[in-house]
Amino acid sequence: KAGVTQTPRYLIKTRGQQVTLSCSPISGHRSVSWYQQTPGQGLQFLFEYFSETQRNKGNFPGRFSGRQFSNSRSEMNVSTLELGDSALYLCASSYASEIVPYEQYFGPGTRLTVT
Amino acid sequence: EDQVTQSPEALRLQEGESSSLNCSYTVSGLRGLFWYRQDPGKGPEFLFTLYSAGEEKEKERLKATLTKKESFLHITAPKPEDSATYLCAVEGDYGQNFVFGPGTRLSVLP
Numbered sequence: 018k019a020g021v022t023q024t025p026r027y028l029i030k031t032r033g034q035q036v037t038l039s040c041s042p043i044s045g046h047r048s049v050s051w052y053q054q055t056p057g058q059g060l061q062f063l064f065e066y067f068s069e070t071q072r073n074k075g076n077f078p079g080r081f082s083g084r085q086f087s088n089s090r091s092e093m094n095v096s097t098l099e100l101g102d103s104a105l106y107l108c109a110s111s112y113a114s115e116i117v118p119y120e121q122y123f124g125p126g127t128r129l130t131v132t
Numbered sequence: 133e134d135q136v137t138q139s140p141e142a143l144r145l146q147e148g149e150s151s152s153l154n155c156s157y158t159v160s161g162l163r164g165l166f167w168y169r170q171d172p173g174k175g176p177e178f179l180f181t182l183y184s185a186g187e188e189k190e191k192e193r194l195k196a197t198l199t200k201k202e203s204f205l206h207i208t209a210p211k212p213e214d215s216a217t218y219l220c221a222v223e224g225d226y227g228q229n230f231v232f233g234p235g236t237r238l239s240v241l242p
Contacts, residue, residue, distance in 0.1 A: 021175075050229065050230070052232075059232060059233075059234045059235065060176075060219065060221075060232040061232075062229045062230065062231070062232075065229055073229045075229065105173075107175050107176070120164075120166055120178045120181050121166075121178070121230060122178060123168075123175030123176045123177070123178075124175050125174055125175050126173075126174070126175050128173075
């Protein structure tokens, strides 16, 4: 079974620009979560999508947004980039159930550098 | 608010020297505790899920245990390839998102 894929793997952007990252979950997984990982803050939850609906949101400004398509693929967008947005952005997919917690499987991440 | 702490922050072991990593959590109703391994520049790799106090899971040289307040990841006779950052995460009753701890950076020297 193919794992979670993320594109692009590396990205360099300038302050003020916007960026869109893409994630394809494991086949059959309906939940996609996004995380930001930095050396100082660790793994921080951005948002989770389930069946095209945002189900949960972390404490990030409105510049960070996302969406999920009918095939469960997801995108996240960051507008008006700031230097502090430089990080590894990780996508994770899960089978998801309200009865039994399922583990999340992570993609390789997108390394975003803002200059 | 759900919180997860991990100790130690970093650990250096000689090959074959067994040890344990700690994950302490505060959560409103634990639905699951998860252990991951992360190599530099890569996404976390799933290791174990624990659901209730007293539960244990094993995989090769790793064994995870769970109490009502903490979880331990025991590493028996580690090898250099076990060097990585080990992360734990909890999922509580409220919300469906994971809360991750800061991780323990393990180095196993040959």
